[in-house]
Amino acid sequence: MAITRKRAFYLILIFLIIIDICLLAYVTFYPVDSSLKVGAWTFDLILCVVLWIEFIYSYYHCDDRKQYMRDNGLSILGMLPLNFYFLRALRLIKLVQMIKLYVLARDSEKAFTRFLKRTYLDKILFVAILFIFLLTVLIRIVDSDIHDLATALWYIVVSATSTGYGDIVPTTVSGRIVGIIAMVGGILIFSTLTAVISSIYVSRISRDTRDDLESKIEDLTLEVSKLNEKLDELKNEKD
Amino acid sequence: MAITRKRAFYLILIFLIIIDICLLAYVTFYPVDSSLKVGAWTFDLILCVVLWIEFIYSYYHCDDRKQYMRDNGLSILGMLPLNFYFLRALRLIKLVQMIKLYVLARDSEKAFTRFLKRTYLDKILFVAILFIFLLTVLIRIVDSDIHDLATALWYIVVSATSTGYGDIVPTTVSGRIVGIIAMVGGILIFSTLTAVISSIYVSRISRDTRDDLESKIEDLTLEVSKLNEKLDELKNEKD
Amino acid sequence: MAITRKRAFYLILIFLIIIDICLLAYVTFYPVDSSLKVGAWTFDLILCVVLWIEFIYSYYHCDDRKQYMRDNGLSILGMLPLNFYFLRALRLIKLVQMIKLYVLARDSEKAFTRFLKRTYLDKILFVAILFIFLLTVLIRIVDSDIHDLATALWYIVVSATSTGYGDIVPTTVSGRIVGIIAMVGGILIFSTLTAVISSIYVSRISRDTRDDLESKIEDLTLEVSKLNEKLDELKNEKD
Amino acid sequence: MAITRKRAFYLILIFLIIIDICLLAYVTFYPVDSSLKVGAWTFDLILCVVLWIEFIYSYYHCDDRKQYMRDNGLSILGMLPLNFYFLRALRLIKLVQMIKLYVLARDSEKAFTRFLKRTYLDKILFVAILFIFLLTVLIRIVDSDIHDLATALWYIVVSATSTGYGDIVPTTVSGRIVGIIAMVGGILIFSTLTAVISSIYVSRISRDTRDDLESKIEDLTLEVSKLNEKLDELKNEKD
Numbered sequence: 030m031a032i033t034r035k036r037a038f039y040l041i042l043i044f045l046i047i048i049d050i051c052l053l054a055y056v057t058f059y060p061v062d063s064s065l066k067v068g069a070w071t072f073d074l075i076l077c078v079v080l081w082i083e084f085i086y087s088y089y090h091c092d093d094r095k096q097y098m099r100d101n102g103l104s105i106l107g108m109l110p111l112n113f114y115f116l117r118a119l120r121l122i123k124l125v126q127m128i129k130l131y132v133l134a135r136d137s138e139k140a141f142t143r144f145l146k147r148t149y150l151d152k153i154l155f156v157a158i159l160f161i162f163l164l165t166v167l168i169r170i171v172d173s174d175i176h177d178l179a180t181a182l183w184y185i186v187v188s189a190t191s192t193g194y195g196d197i198v199p200t201t202v203s204g205r206i207v208g209i210i211a212m213v214g215g216i217l218i219f220s221t222l223t224a225v226i227s228s229i230y231v232s233r234i235s236r237d238t239r240d241d242l243e244s245k246i247e248d249l250t251l252e253v254s255k256l257n258e259k260l261d262e263l264k265n266e267k268d
Numbered sequence: 269m270a271i272t273r274k275r276a277f278y279l280i281l282i283f284l285i286i287i288d289i290c291l292l293a294y295v296t297f298y299p300v301d302s303s304l305k306v307g308a309w310t311f312d313l314i315l316c317v318v319l320w321i322e323f324i325y326s327y328y329h330c331d332d333r334k335q336y337m338r339d340n341g342l343s344i345l346g347m348l349p350l351n352f353y354f355l356r357a358l359r360l361i362k363l364v365q366m367i368k369l370y371v372l373a374r375d376s377e378k379a380f381t382r383f384l385k386r387t388y389l390d391k392i393l394f395v396a397i398l399f400i401f402l403l404t405v406l407i408r409i410v411d412s413d414i415h416d417l418a419t420a421l422w423y424i425v426v427s428a429t430s431t432g433y434g435d436i437v438p439t440t441v442s443g444r445i446v447g448i449i450a451m452v453g454g455i456l457i458f459s460t461l462t463a464v465i466s467s468i469y470v471s472r473i474s475r476d477t478r479d480d481l482e483s484k485i486e487d488l489t490l491e492v493s494k495l496n497e498k499l500d501e502l503k504n505e506k507d
Numbered sequence: 508m509a510i511t512r513k514r515a516f517y518l519i520l521i522f523l524i525i526i527d528i529c530l531l532a533y534v535t536f537y538p539v540d541s542s543l544k545v546g547a548w549t550f551d552l553i554l555c556v557v558l559w560i561e562f563i564y565s566y567y568h569c570d571d572r573k574q575y576m577r578d579n580g581l582s583i584l585g586m587l588p589l590n591f592y593f594l595r596a597l598r599l600i601k602l603v604q605m606i607k608l609y610v611l612a613r614d615s616e617k618a619f620t621r622f623l624k625r626t627y628l629d630k631i632l633f634v635a636i637l638f639i640f641l642l643t644v645l646i647r648i649v650d651s652d653i654h655d656l657a658t659a660l661w662y663i664v665v666s667a668t669s670t671g672y673g674d675i676v677p678t679t680v681s682g683r684i685v686g687i688i689a690m691v692g693g694i695l696i697f698s699t700l701t702a703v704i705s706s707i708y709v710s711r712i713s714r715d716t717r718d719d720l721e722s723k724i725e726d727l728t729l730e731v732s733k734l735n736e737k738l739d740e741l742k743n744e745k746d
Numbered sequence: 747m748a749i750t751r752k753r754a755f756y757l758i759l760i761f762l763i764i765i766d767i768c769l770l771a772y773v774t775f776y777p778v779d780s781s782l783k784v785g786a787w788t789f790d791l792i793l794c795v796v797l798w799i800e801f802i803y804s805y806y807h808c809d810d811r812k813q814y815m816r817d818n819g820l821s822i823l824g825m826l827p828l829n830f831y832f833l834r835a836l837r838l839i840k841l842v843q844m845i846k847l848y849v850l851a852r853d854s855e856k857a858f859t860r861f862l863k864r865t866y867l868d869k870i871l872f873v874a875i876l877f878i879f880l881l882t883v884l885i886r887i888v889d890s891d892i893h894d895l896a897t898a899l900w901y902i903v904v905s906a907t908s909t910g911y912g913d914i915v916p917t918t919v920s921g922r923i924v925g926i927i928a929m930v931g932g933i934l935i936f937s938t939l940t941a942v943i944s945s946i947y948v949s950r951i952s953r954d955t956r957d958d959l960e961s962k963i964e965d966l967t968l969e970v971s972k973l974n975e976k977l978d979e980l981k982n983e984k985d
Contacts, residue, residue, distance in 0.1 A: 183448075190451040192431070194432045198911045213907060222456070222459055226462075227466050231467065231470050238475075238478045239955045243959065246963060249492060256492065257969070426686075429691060431670070434673035465698050466944070469626065481724070484724050491728070491735070494735075670908045673910070712952050713952065719956055720959055734970065737977045
């Protein structure tokens, strides 16, 4: 029951964060009148308060506070009600965390938890999101040809996936340095993703191999236990 | 014998579907007069009826109907005689399924079946085809610079393989979102493919390791069973 | 001694093939006067005769002729003295084969032979070379914007590595189909290469695991053999 | 204590090399007046002397001088006080080596040392840096459109990551050959990186499998050793 209530609560939070992200994205990327902007910012502020309450509550009720801070400390970034509009995109981090918590609340999904723990997939996603947003802000500041954040984001994604259409190309040294970081970093992130997907297949093959060998060892164990019984009999006969 | 007849039947269907796809592609991408179009559509309609008969027949004669729907349910998409010309490309899904059925009908190809089951290669191919076609339709609708489906398909493939010539670049926010989905999705699909190819090598290495260890354990089991015999002898001597 | 002579012979052949390839490439890609062309073609013709003699000699002196044809049959493509200048690039296949034979002649390099056999690296390289040359010829024929083979090769390599500068982009449907084959095929080839490199690391890890487990099993075997000895003693005492 | 002092020394060297690289990069890529240039070159010369002293000292105090040359021989390239400004970038190799030495000096980081030894990550990084710088110099010499080293470096990175914006494209045959080497070499380097990341996951899975099997075998060994004891008892009773 507690689990059902918890999950319902997380589901509502996920829903609210998605609405919040869409609203803020709309307000950021499209020209809108200020009343809508104020509305979106108020909604965002209220959501931040709710997220902080949930965070503090969870912190005081968890088993191991140090472990909790290590696991969720970074998600604090996703709860800052900063007025600098772009940093609100960090709310995405909070979304990832909430989805993770929602999944974790399902006690039947232990395999998924183990999978996350073994592959660090949530950490990789987190780093990827942070990486893309930091570089987006950076290239926007550094390159004078990129006039808005939507274009900056487009440039970074096109570079990080090593697609490189060439519609936007930095020409200054500092812009090119950001570009190189985006390209190399992007390859590293996607390489890690390839490695994670590979590890799924490998772990299955490894499990099969282990099962085969274990059954062989069990045969041996059976043989040895027979030996044990016979020896016991021999001893008993003697006594 | 039944297998030979089954395989011949599937081979004919594969042949018909390939002709159908080529005809429809020709009619879609090249300007032709309407009489040829009507001819192609009639041929397509007849093929769809044949495919439906095969599908319903197989459904009523299979061992586990639920399992059948789970395995082949998606291929229904490949049998729709939709007039919206592009969706006919979904006939490709049916082609993949037919080739799979043809291969499965060969009882000697159990290794291949196991390989498909372990790597989900057919599912990945299916997702890749669906992914490319959905995005092709989407970018055609969303981007005003792309006037035909051939160009849309070209743009999506160029983006999904992260080649990015830059001859076609979306400039609107919605077009760029489709582009980002194509780029990231394409990398994920090709990463999974890399993982599948890796798993082939790994499974071979793993098999070698397992065989080495198994033979060692078997030697040991033999040794222990000899011991068992000796103990039996000892016991018999005593009695 | 026979091995040393064999290796010297292969080394000379490798040297001659490299000179031949460079000469033919120079004659193909740069404008030269016809006397040099005739010279290059004569040299190439003589080399082909030498290669055929080596091939027929090896065929009649090998242990298993069927196996020989299966292993080296494709290299026949690299010995055709075709006048169509581009196909002479197939001489590269012969180069790969010669290097392989040179390495195989070193009896100490058994690990390398095993590596080639396990990873099919030579087959992958062969397929890659053939793939690139076939597509180069195809795009040259199909696309009217590409006027020479050097540009065609450049386009295919830029596409197959998914770099996609966008300096040359096919605009016809048939040119784009060749482009798509180059992009997707290139990814598959480089994915397989990634898998091969992965398998080197995995095989090392797997070997460590196997060694660890084998030493444990050996401990167990020792324990069991002790049991054996004791049982023998017991039996002897009794008699 | 010796370790702490060693580490402090390496830390200072790392710090000095970073300053040196930044200074030289600034002097190379930006137009500055000659007094600053002379300053930077003097600083670089002094650093080279310090590095040579460290190198010779370590060489005379190491356990195995042949092994030392094999491990660190290449880093000599990073200590040459060449006046040709670009080759000073080779100082990066020295940086990588210093960071490695710094890490190795921490006795607690044996797992990291083993990781480096198993994956050759430092060697791969070294090859990657050398590869990029050699090609940068080469394309600068070969291609007449590329007027400075910053642009040459940009072109090589854009090609080696297979991004290919298309803002700079070689048009001569020799420029294109360098481009092809950059593209194919880049893919190989990043493939190897993917393989290294994969191997981290695989080694963890492999360790789990091994631990499972080892504990099973150990249980069995215990069982057999108990059997041994019983037999001893039986024997003693008899006597």
